[in-house]
Amino acid sequence: MNLVIETKQLTKTYQMGEVSVQALRGIDLMVDKGEFVAIMGASGSGKSTLMNLIGCLDEPTSGEYYLDGKRVSALSKNEYADIRNQKIGFVFQGFNLLPRTSALENVELPLVYDRTNRIKDPKKAVIATLERVGLGDRINHIPNQLSGGQQQRVAIARALVNQPSIILADEPTGNLDSHTSIEVFSVLQELNDQGITILLVTHEHDFALYAKRLVEMRDGIIRRDFIVKNRRDAKQDILNIKDED
Protein backbone atom coordinates (compact mmCIF):
# COMPACT_ATOMS: atom_id res chain seq x y z
CA MET A 1 0.00 0.00 0.00
CA ASN A 2 1.21 3.44 -0.93
CA LEU A 3 -1.50 5.75 0.35
CA VAL A 4 -1.56 9.29 -0.97
CA ILE A 5 -4.74 10.27 0.86
CA GLU A 6 -6.32 8.82 3.96
CA THR A 7 -9.18 10.45 5.84
CA LYS A 8 -10.72 9.16 9.08
CA GLN A 9 -14.20 10.32 10.09
CA LEU A 10 -13.70 13.70 8.47
CA THR A 11 -16.53 16.16 9.26
CA LYS A 12 -17.16 19.76 8.34
CA THR A 13 -19.84 21.98 9.84
CA TYR A 14 -20.55 25.46 8.56
CA GLN A 15 -22.00 27.96 10.97
CA MET A 16 -24.37 30.29 9.16
CA GLY A 17 -25.65 32.61 11.83
CA GLU A 18 -28.00 30.58 14.02
CA VAL A 19 -28.12 27.60 11.69
CA SER A 20 -25.30 25.12 11.45
CA VAL A 21 -25.00 23.11 8.26
CA GLN A 22 -23.27 19.74 8.32
CA ALA A 23 -21.59 19.52 4.95
CA LEU A 24 -19.56 16.40 5.74
CA ARG A 25 -20.63 13.79 8.24
CA GLY A 26 -17.75 11.38 8.66
CA ILE A 27 -15.82 10.62 5.51
CA ASP A 28 -13.44 7.65 5.38
CA LEU A 29 -11.57 7.74 2.10
CA MET A 30 -8.33 6.17 1.01
CA VAL A 31 -6.64 6.91 -2.28
CA ASP A 32 -3.65 4.92 -3.37
CA LYS A 33 -0.82 6.15 -5.53
CA GLY A 34 -1.63 5.99 -9.25
CA GLU A 35 -5.39 5.88 -8.75
CA PHE A 36 -7.93 7.85 -10.78
CA VAL A 37 -10.90 8.42 -8.49
CA ALA A 38 -14.08 10.21 -9.49
CA ILE A 39 -16.24 11.65 -6.75
CA MET A 40 -19.85 11.95 -7.88
CA GLY A 41 -22.82 13.52 -6.26
CA ALA A 42 -25.57 16.05 -6.65
CA SER A 43 -24.90 19.63 -5.66
CA GLY A 44 -25.01 19.93 -1.88
CA SER A 45 -23.72 16.39 -1.43
CA GLY A 46 -20.49 17.72 0.09
CA LYS A 47 -18.12 16.76 -2.71
CA SER A 48 -16.72 20.26 -3.14
CA THR A 49 -16.25 20.60 0.62
CA LEU A 50 -14.33 17.34 0.64
CA MET A 51 -12.23 18.60 -2.24
CA ASN A 52 -11.41 21.80 -0.34
CA LEU A 53 -10.34 19.82 2.72
CA ILE A 54 -8.17 17.45 0.70
CA GLY A 55 -6.73 20.43 -1.15
CA CYS A 56 -5.80 22.12 2.15
CA LEU A 57 -7.90 25.16 1.26
CA ASP A 58 -10.01 24.58 4.36
CA GLU A 59 -9.74 22.82 7.71
CA PRO A 60 -12.04 20.01 8.90
CA THR A 61 -14.23 20.45 11.97
CA SER A 62 -13.16 17.03 13.22
CA GLY A 63 -11.50 13.86 11.98
CA GLU A 64 -8.05 13.06 10.69
CA TYR A 65 -6.45 13.65 7.33
CA TYR A 66 -3.19 12.09 6.19
CA LEU A 67 -1.47 13.28 3.04
CA ASP A 68 1.47 11.16 1.88
CA GLY A 69 1.33 9.46 5.27
CA LYS A 70 1.73 12.72 7.17
CA ARG A 71 -1.01 14.04 9.42
CA VAL A 72 -2.40 17.35 8.25
CA SER A 73 -4.02 19.21 11.10
CA ALA A 74 -3.80 22.44 13.03
CA LEU A 75 -1.08 23.80 10.80
CA SER A 76 -0.30 27.45 10.31
CA LYS A 77 -1.58 29.29 7.24
CA ASN A 78 1.91 29.27 5.78
CA GLU A 79 2.28 25.52 6.24
CA TYR A 80 -1.03 24.97 4.44
CA ALA A 81 0.18 27.23 1.65
CA ASP A 82 3.38 25.23 1.33
CA ILE A 83 1.45 21.94 1.18
CA ARG A 84 -0.75 23.35 -1.59
CA ASN A 85 2.38 24.46 -3.35
CA GLN A 86 4.33 21.22 -3.16
CA LYS A 87 1.81 18.37 -2.89
CA ILE A 88 -1.41 19.51 -4.56
CA GLY A 89 -2.24 20.48 -8.12
CA PHE A 90 -5.61 22.12 -8.71
CA VAL A 91 -7.62 22.10 -11.92
CA PHE A 92 -10.75 24.25 -11.66
CA GLN A 93 -13.97 24.38 -13.58
CA GLY A 94 -13.44 27.98 -14.75
CA PHE A 95 -9.78 27.34 -15.73
CA ASN A 96 -8.73 30.14 -13.38
CA LEU A 97 -5.82 31.30 -15.45
CA LEU A 98 -4.33 34.75 -14.93
CA PRO A 99 -5.75 36.96 -17.68
CA ARG A 100 -3.41 38.76 -20.07
CA THR A 101 -0.61 36.50 -18.92
CA SER A 102 1.13 34.02 -21.20
CA ALA A 103 0.69 30.25 -20.84
CA LEU A 104 4.34 30.11 -19.85
CA GLU A 105 3.90 32.53 -16.97
CA ASN A 106 0.65 30.93 -15.86
CA VAL A 107 2.30 27.52 -15.61
CA GLU A 108 5.33 29.06 -13.92
CA LEU A 109 3.19 30.51 -11.12
CA PRO A 110 3.48 27.61 -8.61
CA LEU A 111 7.26 27.59 -9.07
CA VAL A 112 7.40 31.29 -8.18
CA TYR A 113 6.08 30.43 -4.74
CA ASP A 114 8.18 27.26 -4.31
CA ARG A 115 10.60 27.90 -1.48
CA THR A 116 12.31 24.49 -1.68
CA ASN A 117 14.08 25.01 -5.02
CA ARG A 118 13.32 21.35 -5.84
CA ILE A 119 13.04 22.17 -9.50
CA LYS A 120 16.46 23.10 -10.76
CA ASP A 121 15.59 24.76 -14.05
CA PRO A 122 12.09 26.29 -13.72
CA LYS A 123 11.88 27.59 -17.32
CA LYS A 124 12.80 24.21 -18.73
CA ALA A 125 10.37 22.42 -16.42
CA VAL A 126 7.55 24.77 -17.47
CA ILE A 127 8.16 24.21 -21.18
CA ALA A 128 8.48 20.44 -20.67
CA THR A 129 5.16 20.38 -18.80
CA LEU A 130 3.41 22.41 -21.50
CA GLU A 131 4.77 19.98 -24.11
CA ARG A 132 3.43 17.13 -22.00
CA VAL A 133 -0.13 18.45 -22.33
CA GLY A 134 0.38 19.11 -26.03
CA LEU A 135 0.83 22.88 -25.94
CA GLY A 136 4.53 23.10 -26.83
CA ASP A 137 3.70 25.46 -29.68
CA ARG A 138 1.46 27.76 -27.62
CA ILE A 139 3.74 28.76 -24.76
CA ASN A 140 3.59 32.50 -25.43
CA HIS A 141 -0.14 32.70 -26.06
CA ILE A 142 -2.35 34.46 -23.55
CA PRO A 143 -5.61 32.80 -22.41
CA ASN A 144 -7.72 34.95 -24.76
CA GLN A 145 -5.84 33.51 -27.72
CA LEU A 146 -6.50 29.90 -26.64
CA SER A 147 -9.58 27.72 -26.99
CA GLY A 148 -11.39 26.45 -23.90
CA GLY A 149 -9.78 23.04 -24.21
CA GLN A 150 -6.35 24.59 -24.60
CA GLN A 151 -6.92 26.84 -21.60
CA GLN A 152 -7.84 23.85 -19.47
CA ARG A 153 -4.71 22.08 -20.65
CA VAL A 154 -2.68 25.10 -19.53
CA ALA A 155 -4.40 24.77 -16.16
CA ILE A 156 -3.52 21.06 -16.07
CA ALA A 157 0.09 21.91 -16.87
CA ARG A 158 0.07 24.42 -14.01
CA ALA A 159 -1.23 21.71 -11.67
CA LEU A 160 1.48 19.33 -12.85
CA VAL A 161 4.53 21.55 -12.90
CA ASN A 162 5.32 21.28 -9.20
CA GLN A 163 5.32 17.45 -9.34
CA PRO A 164 2.46 17.16 -6.85
CA SER A 165 1.37 14.01 -5.04
CA ILE A 166 -2.13 14.39 -6.40
CA ILE A 167 -4.09 16.40 -8.92
CA LEU A 168 -7.48 17.62 -7.77
CA ALA A 169 -9.82 18.35 -10.67
CA ASP A 170 -13.05 20.08 -9.69
CA GLU A 171 -15.56 19.80 -12.58
CA PRO A 172 -12.69 20.32 -15.04
CA THR A 173 -14.99 20.15 -18.07
CA GLY A 174 -17.96 22.03 -16.64
CA ASN A 175 -17.44 24.94 -19.03
CA LEU A 176 -16.59 22.86 -22.11
CA ASP A 177 -18.61 21.18 -24.84
CA SER A 178 -18.66 17.38 -24.81
CA HIS A 179 -16.14 16.96 -27.60
CA THR A 180 -13.57 19.21 -25.94
CA SER A 181 -14.38 17.57 -22.59
CA ILE A 182 -13.38 14.19 -23.95
CA GLU A 183 -10.12 15.69 -25.19
CA VAL A 184 -9.37 17.01 -21.72
CA PHE A 185 -10.13 13.58 -20.24
CA SER A 186 -7.78 11.98 -22.72
CA VAL A 187 -5.05 14.24 -21.32
CA LEU A 188 -5.98 13.26 -17.76
CA GLN A 189 -6.08 9.55 -18.62
CA GLU A 190 -2.71 9.81 -20.32
CA LEU A 191 -1.22 11.48 -17.22
CA ASN A 192 -2.77 8.83 -15.02
CA ASP A 193 -1.21 6.16 -17.22
CA GLN A 194 2.12 7.83 -16.51
CA GLY A 195 1.53 7.35 -12.78
CA ILE A 196 -0.10 10.62 -11.73
CA THR A 197 -2.77 10.24 -9.01
CA ILE A 198 -5.97 12.08 -9.90
CA LEU A 199 -9.02 12.93 -7.83
CA LEU A 200 -11.89 14.14 -9.99
CA VAL A 201 -15.11 15.77 -8.87
CA THR A 202 -17.96 15.66 -11.36
CA HIS A 203 -21.71 15.32 -11.45
CA GLU A 204 -21.84 13.83 -14.93
CA HIS A 205 -21.94 10.06 -14.86
CA ASP A 206 -20.56 9.73 -18.38
CA PHE A 207 -17.36 11.54 -17.46
CA ALA A 208 -17.00 9.67 -14.18
CA LEU A 209 -16.58 6.54 -16.25
CA TYR A 210 -13.19 7.77 -17.46
CA ALA A 211 -11.92 7.22 -13.90
CA LYS A 212 -10.80 3.88 -12.51
CA ARG A 213 -12.82 4.14 -9.32
CA LEU A 214 -16.06 5.87 -8.49
CA VAL A 215 -17.09 7.31 -5.14
CA GLU A 216 -20.71 8.39 -4.79
CA MET A 217 -21.61 10.94 -2.14
CA ARG A 218 -24.93 12.04 -0.77
CA ASP A 219 -25.76 14.30 2.18
CA GLY A 220 -22.20 14.46 3.41
CA ILE A 221 -21.37 10.79 3.51
CA ILE A 222 -20.02 8.25 1.03
CA ARG A 223 -22.87 6.01 -0.26
CA ARG A 224 -20.99 3.84 -2.73
CA ASP A 225 -17.33 3.23 -3.52
CA PHE A 226 -16.55 0.87 -6.35
CA ILE A 227 -14.17 0.08 -9.20
CA VAL A 228 -15.41 1.18 -12.63
CA LYS A 229 -16.00 -2.00 -14.59
CA ASN A 230 -16.56 -0.82 -18.12
CA ARG A 231 -14.08 2.07 -18.04
CA ARG A 232 -14.17 4.36 -21.04
CA ASP A 233 -11.08 5.23 -23.03
CA ALA A 234 -11.14 8.91 -24.06
CA LYS A 235 -8.75 8.38 -27.00
CA GLN A 236 -10.97 5.62 -28.36
CA ASP A 237 -14.03 7.87 -27.92
CA ILE A 238 -12.40 10.61 -29.96
CA LEU A 239 -11.68 8.16 -32.76
CA ASN A 240 -15.27 6.88 -32.63
CA ILE A 241 -16.66 10.42 -32.91
CA LYS A 242 -14.42 11.07 -35.89
CA ASP A 243 -15.69 7.90 -37.56
CA GLU A 244 -19.27 9.02 -37.03
CA ASP A 245 -18.51 12.33 -38.70
Place this chain on the structure above:
Amino acid sequence: MLQLTNLFKAAFKSILKNRMRSLLTSLGIIIGVSAVIVMVAIGEGTQAQIEQQINALGTDLIIAFPGASRAGGVSRGAGSSNRFTFDDVEKLRQEATLLSAVSPVVIAGSQIIGGGNNWSTTIFGVSPEYFEIRSWKLEDGDFFTERDVRARKKICLLGKTVAEELYPGQNPIGEKIRIRNTPFTITGILQKKGQSGMGQDQDDVVIAPSTTILYRLKGGQYINMINASSISADLIDEAQEEMRTILREAHRLEPGEDDTFTIRNQAEITEAASATSKIMTILLGAVAGVSLVVGGIGIMNIMLVSVTERTREIGIRLSVGARSSDILTQFLTEAVVLSLSGGLIGIILSFGTSLFMNKFTAILTVINPLIILISFIFSGAVGIFFGFYPAKKAATLNPIDALRYE
Protein backbone atom coordinates in the same frame (compact mmCIF):
# COMPACT_ATOMS: atom_id res chain seq x y z
CA MET B 1 11.50 34.62 0.30
CA LEU B 2 10.86 35.72 -3.23
CA GLN B 3 13.61 37.61 -4.92
CA LEU B 4 13.26 41.37 -4.74
CA THR B 5 13.98 41.81 -8.43
CA ASN B 6 11.22 39.35 -9.31
CA LEU B 7 8.81 41.22 -7.07
CA PHE B 8 9.56 44.52 -8.76
CA LYS B 9 9.41 42.92 -12.19
CA ALA B 10 5.99 41.45 -11.41
CA ALA B 11 4.79 44.76 -10.00
CA PHE B 12 5.93 46.64 -13.09
CA LYS B 13 4.25 44.09 -15.33
CA SER B 14 0.96 44.39 -13.51
CA ILE B 15 1.18 48.21 -13.54
CA LEU B 16 1.92 48.24 -17.25
CA LYS B 17 -1.17 46.12 -17.91
CA ASN B 18 -3.22 49.13 -16.85
CA ARG B 19 -1.15 51.95 -18.31
CA MET B 20 -3.76 54.70 -18.30
CA ARG B 21 -5.02 53.93 -14.85
CA SER B 22 -1.52 53.65 -13.43
CA LEU B 23 -0.55 56.98 -14.94
CA LEU B 24 -3.63 58.70 -13.54
CA THR B 25 -3.01 57.11 -10.15
CA SER B 26 0.58 58.28 -10.11
CA LEU B 27 -0.46 61.73 -11.25
CA GLY B 28 -1.30 62.68 -7.68
CA ILE B 29 2.21 61.75 -6.59
CA ILE B 30 3.79 63.30 -9.69
CA ILE B 31 2.07 66.62 -9.01
CA GLY B 32 2.71 66.36 -5.27
CA VAL B 33 6.42 65.69 -5.59
CA SER B 34 7.03 68.30 -8.26
CA ALA B 35 4.94 70.81 -6.29
CA VAL B 36 7.02 70.23 -3.17
CA ILE B 37 10.30 70.54 -5.03
CA VAL B 38 9.29 73.57 -7.10
CA MET B 39 7.69 75.39 -4.16
CA VAL B 40 10.73 74.87 -1.98
CA ALA B 41 12.94 75.85 -4.92
CA ILE B 42 10.98 79.10 -5.29
CA GLY B 43 11.27 79.74 -1.56
CA GLU B 44 14.98 79.08 -1.53
CA GLY B 45 15.47 81.08 -4.70
CA THR B 46 13.75 84.06 -3.11
CA GLN B 47 15.85 83.61 -0.01
CA ALA B 48 19.02 83.52 -2.07
CA GLN B 49 17.93 86.63 -3.94
CA ILE B 50 17.23 88.51 -0.72
CA GLU B 51 20.55 87.51 0.79
CA GLN B 52 22.34 88.51 -2.35
CA GLN B 53 20.67 91.92 -2.37
CA ILE B 54 21.36 92.56 1.28
CA ASN B 55 24.93 91.45 0.98
CA ALA B 56 25.31 93.82 -1.96
CA LEU B 57 24.91 96.59 0.60
CA GLY B 58 28.21 95.47 2.02
CA THR B 59 28.67 92.62 4.43
CA ASP B 60 30.64 94.81 6.79
CA LEU B 61 27.89 97.38 7.33
CA ILE B 62 27.04 98.40 10.90
CA ILE B 63 24.09 100.64 11.66
CA ALA B 64 23.48 102.44 14.95
CA PHE B 65 20.24 104.21 15.69
CA PRO B 66 18.87 105.80 18.84
CA GLY B 67 16.38 104.01 21.08
CA ALA B 68 16.83 100.90 23.20
CA SER B 69 16.20 97.66 21.41
CA ARG B 70 15.08 95.93 24.58
CA ALA B 71 11.61 97.01 25.58
CA GLY B 72 12.16 96.93 29.32
CA GLY B 73 8.83 98.60 29.92
CA VAL B 74 10.58 101.78 31.03
CA SER B 75 10.62 104.73 28.68
CA ARG B 76 13.77 106.78 29.09
CA GLY B 77 12.27 109.78 27.37
CA ALA B 78 13.94 111.71 24.62
CA GLY B 79 16.80 113.13 26.65
CA SER B 80 19.64 114.70 24.74
CA SER B 81 22.04 111.94 25.70
CA ASN B 82 19.80 109.41 23.95
CA ARG B 83 20.27 110.82 20.48
CA PHE B 84 23.23 110.99 18.18
CA THR B 85 25.02 114.17 17.21
CA PHE B 86 27.95 114.96 14.93
CA ASP B 87 30.11 114.74 18.08
CA ASP B 88 29.33 111.04 18.38
CA VAL B 89 30.41 110.53 14.76
CA GLU B 90 33.59 112.52 15.38
CA LYS B 91 34.40 110.50 18.52
CA LEU B 92 33.93 107.24 16.61
CA ARG B 93 36.20 108.44 13.82
CA GLN B 94 38.94 109.33 16.26
CA GLU B 95 38.76 106.46 18.73
CA ALA B 96 37.54 103.41 16.83
CA THR B 97 40.26 101.11 15.52
CA LEU B 98 38.03 98.49 13.94
CA LEU B 99 35.85 100.85 11.93
CA SER B 100 37.13 101.79 8.50
CA ALA B 101 34.53 104.46 7.78
CA VAL B 102 31.83 106.28 9.75
CA SER B 103 29.07 108.47 8.37
CA PRO B 104 26.17 110.29 9.97
CA VAL B 105 22.80 109.87 8.29
CA VAL B 106 20.26 112.69 8.51
CA ILE B 107 16.93 111.75 7.02
CA ALA B 108 14.33 114.17 5.75
CA GLY B 109 11.29 113.52 3.69
CA SER B 110 10.20 116.18 1.26
CA GLN B 111 8.74 117.09 -2.05
CA ILE B 112 11.37 118.15 -4.55
CA ILE B 113 10.90 120.21 -7.67
CA GLY B 114 13.14 120.11 -10.69
CA GLY B 115 13.02 119.99 -14.48
CA GLY B 116 9.43 121.13 -14.40
CA ASN B 117 8.41 118.05 -12.42
CA ASN B 118 7.91 117.30 -8.77
CA TRP B 119 8.48 114.19 -6.78
CA SER B 120 8.17 113.12 -3.13
CA THR B 121 11.22 111.33 -1.89
CA THR B 122 13.60 110.79 0.98
CA ILE B 123 16.66 112.99 1.43
CA PHE B 124 19.74 111.55 3.10
CA GLY B 125 22.30 113.88 4.58
CA VAL B 126 25.61 112.05 4.83
CA SER B 127 29.36 112.46 4.76
CA PRO B 128 31.47 111.24 1.79
CA GLU B 129 32.31 108.01 3.67
CA TYR B 130 28.70 106.96 3.24
CA PHE B 131 29.27 105.97 -0.41
CA GLU B 132 32.20 103.81 0.62
CA ILE B 133 30.22 102.19 3.43
CA ARG B 134 27.29 101.33 1.17
CA SER B 135 29.63 100.61 -1.74
CA TRP B 136 27.56 102.90 -3.90
CA LYS B 137 29.07 103.94 -7.22
CA LEU B 138 28.45 106.95 -9.43
CA GLU B 139 26.81 106.64 -12.77
CA ASP B 140 27.77 110.14 -13.75
CA GLY B 141 29.17 113.32 -12.17
CA ASP B 142 31.05 113.70 -8.88
CA PHE B 143 30.65 112.88 -5.20
CA PHE B 144 30.83 115.73 -2.73
CA THR B 145 33.86 116.08 -0.45
CA GLU B 146 34.60 116.67 3.21
CA ARG B 147 35.11 120.35 2.34
CA ASP B 148 31.64 120.54 0.82
CA VAL B 149 30.28 119.08 4.08
CA ARG B 150 32.13 121.65 6.18
CA ALA B 151 30.92 124.43 3.88
CA ARG B 152 27.34 123.18 4.06
CA LYS B 153 27.21 123.40 0.30
CA LYS B 154 23.83 123.16 -1.37
CA ILE B 155 24.69 120.33 -3.71
CA CYS B 156 23.19 116.88 -4.08
CA LEU B 157 23.32 113.52 -5.86
CA LEU B 158 20.20 111.92 -7.30
CA GLY B 159 19.21 108.28 -7.04
CA LYS B 160 18.38 106.70 -10.36
CA THR B 161 14.64 106.69 -9.77
CA VAL B 162 14.53 110.35 -8.81
CA ALA B 163 16.67 111.30 -11.81
CA GLU B 164 14.32 109.45 -14.16
CA GLU B 165 11.22 110.98 -12.59
CA LEU B 166 12.43 114.58 -12.70
CA TYR B 167 14.58 114.53 -15.83
CA PRO B 168 13.36 111.72 -18.04
CA GLY B 169 15.81 111.20 -20.88
CA GLN B 170 17.95 114.19 -19.88
CA ASN B 171 21.25 114.69 -18.15
CA PRO B 172 20.42 116.61 -14.96
CA ILE B 173 23.99 117.28 -13.85
CA GLY B 174 24.47 120.99 -13.19
CA GLU B 175 20.70 121.51 -12.99
CA LYS B 176 19.10 122.91 -9.84
CA ILE B 177 16.37 121.22 -7.84
CA ARG B 178 14.39 122.87 -5.08
CA ILE B 179 13.95 121.13 -1.76
CA ARG B 180 11.65 123.08 0.55
CA ASN B 181 12.43 126.23 -1.43
CA THR B 182 16.17 125.75 -1.09
CA PRO B 183 17.94 125.30 -4.43
CA PHE B 184 20.44 122.41 -4.67
CA THR B 185 22.84 121.91 -7.56
CA ILE B 186 22.97 118.35 -8.89
CA THR B 187 26.56 117.10 -9.04
CA GLY B 188 26.03 113.46 -9.84
CA ILE B 189 23.75 110.52 -10.54
CA LEU B 190 24.10 107.34 -8.47
CA GLN B 191 24.15 103.90 -9.96
CA LYS B 192 21.00 101.80 -9.79
CA LYS B 193 20.84 99.67 -6.66
CA GLY B 194 17.40 98.10 -7.09
CA GLN B 195 15.04 96.97 -4.39
CA SER B 196 16.25 96.31 -0.89
CA GLY B 197 15.60 93.05 0.90
CA MET B 198 12.60 94.71 2.52
CA GLY B 199 11.13 95.68 -0.83
CA GLN B 200 12.01 99.38 -0.78
CA ASP B 201 13.29 101.15 -3.86
CA GLN B 202 16.78 102.15 -2.82
CA ASP B 203 17.14 104.47 -5.80
CA ASP B 204 14.24 106.69 -4.75
CA VAL B 205 16.57 108.97 -2.82
CA VAL B 206 18.43 112.29 -2.89
CA ILE B 207 21.78 112.37 -1.12
CA ALA B 208 23.36 115.62 0.10
CA PRO B 209 26.01 116.72 2.65
CA SER B 210 24.84 115.95 6.19
CA THR B 211 25.44 119.45 7.48
CA THR B 212 23.47 121.04 4.68
CA ILE B 213 20.44 118.87 5.37
CA LEU B 214 20.65 119.19 9.15
CA TYR B 215 21.31 122.92 9.45
CA ARG B 216 19.70 124.34 6.31
CA LEU B 217 16.75 121.97 5.90
CA LYS B 218 15.79 120.32 9.17
CA GLY B 219 17.21 122.45 11.94
CA GLY B 220 18.29 121.10 15.32
CA GLN B 221 21.39 119.09 16.13
CA TYR B 222 20.36 115.46 16.10
CA ILE B 223 21.16 112.94 13.39
CA ASN B 224 18.95 109.93 12.66
CA MET B 225 21.55 107.21 12.58
CA ILE B 226 25.19 106.37 12.12
CA ASN B 227 26.42 104.04 9.42
CA ALA B 228 29.84 102.48 9.67
CA SER B 229 31.79 99.66 8.17
CA SER B 230 34.14 97.34 9.95
CA ILE B 231 37.68 96.91 8.67
CA SER B 232 36.76 93.35 7.68
CA ALA B 233 33.61 91.26 7.59
CA ASP B 234 35.20 88.73 9.95
CA LEU B 235 35.72 91.35 12.65
CA ILE B 236 32.19 92.71 12.40
CA ASP B 237 31.13 91.51 15.86
CA GLU B 238 34.22 93.00 17.49
CA ALA B 239 33.75 96.24 15.55
CA GLN B 240 30.14 96.39 16.68
CA GLU B 241 31.21 95.91 20.29
CA GLU B 242 33.86 98.62 20.00
CA MET B 243 31.30 101.00 18.53
CA ARG B 244 28.97 100.24 21.40
CA THR B 245 31.64 100.93 24.01
CA ILE B 246 32.56 104.25 22.43
CA LEU B 247 28.93 105.34 22.10
CA ARG B 248 28.18 104.36 25.72
CA GLU B 249 31.12 106.46 26.80
CA ALA B 250 29.96 109.35 24.63
CA HIS B 251 26.52 109.17 26.19
CA ARG B 252 27.99 108.77 29.68
CA LEU B 253 26.13 105.57 30.46
CA GLU B 254 27.03 104.00 33.80
CA PRO B 255 28.04 100.33 33.78
CA GLY B 256 24.91 98.24 34.20
CA GLU B 257 22.76 100.86 32.57
CA ASP B 258 20.92 99.75 29.42
CA ASP B 259 22.04 100.99 26.03
CA THR B 260 20.08 103.99 24.82
CA PHE B 261 20.75 103.03 21.24
CA THR B 262 20.65 99.95 19.07
CA ILE B 263 23.40 98.64 16.85
CA ARG B 264 22.73 96.17 14.10
CA ASN B 265 25.12 94.63 11.64
CA GLN B 266 24.50 93.34 8.16
CA ALA B 267 24.61 89.69 9.23
CA GLU B 268 21.74 90.24 11.65
CA ILE B 269 19.66 92.07 9.09
CA THR B 270 20.31 89.32 6.54
CA GLU B 271 19.31 86.75 9.10
CA ALA B 272 16.06 88.51 9.92
CA ALA B 273 15.16 88.82 6.25
CA SER B 274 16.03 85.25 5.41
CA ALA B 275 14.16 84.01 8.47
CA THR B 276 11.02 85.48 6.94
CA SER B 277 11.60 83.82 3.62
CA LYS B 278 12.52 80.56 5.38
CA ILE B 279 9.09 80.54 6.98
CA MET B 280 7.62 81.16 3.55
CA THR B 281 9.60 78.23 2.14
CA ILE B 282 8.41 75.92 4.89
CA LEU B 283 4.84 77.07 4.36
CA LEU B 284 4.99 76.54 0.60
CA GLY B 285 6.58 73.12 1.08
CA ALA B 286 3.98 72.11 3.64
CA VAL B 287 1.08 73.09 1.39
CA ALA B 288 2.64 71.15 -1.46
CA GLY B 289 3.23 68.26 0.96
CA VAL B 290 -0.50 68.08 1.54
CA SER B 291 -1.01 67.46 -2.17
CA LEU B 292 1.48 64.59 -1.91
CA VAL B 293 -0.61 63.03 0.85
CA VAL B 294 -3.74 63.51 -1.27
CA GLY B 295 -1.89 61.71 -4.05
CA GLY B 296 -1.33 58.86 -1.59
CA ILE B 297 -5.05 58.63 -0.97
CA GLY B 298 -5.49 58.29 -4.74
CA ILE B 299 -3.12 55.34 -4.70
CA MET B 300 -5.00 53.73 -1.84
CA ASN B 301 -8.27 54.17 -3.71
CA ILE B 302 -6.98 52.52 -6.88
CA MET B 303 -5.24 49.75 -4.97
CA LEU B 304 -8.52 48.95 -3.21
CA VAL B 305 -10.28 48.78 -6.57
CA SER B 306 -7.45 46.67 -7.91
CA VAL B 307 -7.65 44.21 -5.01
CA THR B 308 -11.39 43.77 -5.54
CA GLU B 309 -10.94 43.41 -9.28
CA ARG B 310 -8.21 40.85 -8.88
CA THR B 311 -9.86 38.81 -6.13
CA ARG B 312 -9.84 35.79 -8.44
CA GLU B 313 -6.17 36.26 -9.22
CA ILE B 314 -5.46 36.35 -5.50
CA GLY B 315 -7.47 33.13 -5.11
CA ILE B 316 -5.45 31.47 -7.87
CA ARG B 317 -2.17 32.56 -6.33
CA LEU B 318 -3.25 31.30 -2.89
CA SER B 319 -4.38 27.96 -4.36
CA VAL B 320 -1.01 27.33 -6.01
CA GLY B 321 0.74 27.95 -2.73
CA ALA B 322 1.30 31.68 -2.28
CA ARG B 323 1.51 32.64 1.38
CA SER B 324 -0.45 35.60 2.77
CA SER B 325 2.85 37.43 3.08
CA ASP B 326 3.52 36.86 -0.64
CA ILE B 327 0.21 38.51 -1.53
CA LEU B 328 0.87 41.34 0.91
CA THR B 329 4.32 41.98 -0.55
CA GLN B 330 2.98 41.81 -4.08
CA PHE B 331 0.35 44.49 -3.58
CA LEU B 332 2.56 46.60 -1.35
CA THR B 333 5.28 46.45 -3.99
CA GLU B 334 2.80 47.57 -6.63
CA ALA B 335 1.75 50.54 -4.50
CA VAL B 336 5.36 51.48 -3.81
CA VAL B 337 6.40 51.10 -7.44
CA LEU B 338 3.44 53.30 -8.42
CA SER B 339 4.34 56.00 -5.93
CA LEU B 340 8.11 55.81 -6.49
CA SER B 341 7.81 56.04 -10.26
CA GLY B 342 5.37 58.90 -9.70
CA GLY B 343 8.01 60.48 -7.49
CA LEU B 344 10.69 59.98 -10.12
CA ILE B 345 8.56 61.53 -12.86
CA GLY B 346 7.72 64.35 -10.44
CA ILE B 347 11.41 65.04 -9.85
CA ILE B 348 12.09 65.19 -13.59
CA LEU B 349 9.06 67.45 -14.04
CA SER B 350 10.21 69.77 -11.27
CA PHE B 351 13.61 70.13 -12.93
CA GLY B 352 11.87 71.14 -16.12
CA THR B 353 9.59 73.58 -14.34
CA SER B 354 12.46 75.12 -12.43
CA LEU B 355 14.56 75.53 -15.58
CA PHE B 356 11.58 77.07 -17.33
CA MET B 357 10.98 79.54 -14.50
CA ASN B 358 14.61 80.57 -14.32
CA LYS B 359 14.71 81.16 -18.04
CA PHE B 360 11.35 82.73 -18.80
CA THR B 361 10.12 84.31 -15.56
CA ALA B 362 11.49 86.72 -12.98
CA ILE B 363 11.21 84.06 -10.29
CA LEU B 364 14.53 82.56 -9.30
CA THR B 365 14.39 78.89 -8.27
CA VAL B 366 17.14 76.98 -6.53
CA ILE B 367 16.63 73.20 -6.36
CA ASN B 368 17.93 71.70 -3.16
CA PRO B 369 19.25 68.13 -3.63
CA LEU B 370 18.18 67.35 -0.08
CA ILE B 371 14.57 68.21 -0.91
CA ILE B 372 14.72 65.89 -3.92
CA LEU B 373 15.91 63.07 -1.69
CA ILE B 374 13.35 63.86 1.00
CA SER B 375 10.42 64.08 -1.40
CA PHE B 376 11.50 60.86 -3.16
CA ILE B 377 11.70 59.01 0.15
CA PHE B 378 8.44 60.62 1.23
CA SER B 379 6.68 59.46 -1.93
CA GLY B 380 7.89 55.92 -1.20
CA ALA B 381 6.66 56.24 2.36
CA VAL B 382 3.29 57.45 1.07
CA GLY B 383 3.14 54.31 -1.12
CA ILE B 384 3.88 52.04 1.84
CA PHE B 385 1.47 53.86 4.14
CA PHE B 386 -1.47 54.04 1.75
CA GLY B 387 -0.68 50.73 0.06
CA PHE B 388 -0.64 48.77 3.29
CA TYR B 389 -4.36 48.68 3.96
CA PRO B 390 -5.34 47.41 0.48
CA ALA B 391 -2.45 44.92 0.54
CA LYS B 392 -3.50 43.66 3.95
CA LYS B 393 -7.04 43.29 2.66
CA ALA B 394 -5.76 41.21 -0.24
CA ALA B 395 -3.58 39.06 1.99
CA THR B 396 -6.37 38.15 4.39
CA LEU B 397 -8.73 36.90 1.67
CA ASN B 398 -9.97 33.36 2.10
CA PRO B 399 -8.74 31.27 -0.87
CA ILE B 400 -12.07 29.47 -1.36
CA ASP B 401 -14.11 32.67 -1.41
CA ALA B 402 -11.53 34.41 -3.58
CA LEU B 403 -11.63 31.59 -6.15
CA ARG B 404 -15.41 31.71 -6.35
CA TYR B 405 -15.53 35.50 -6.66
CA GLU B 406 -17.24 36.62 -9.84
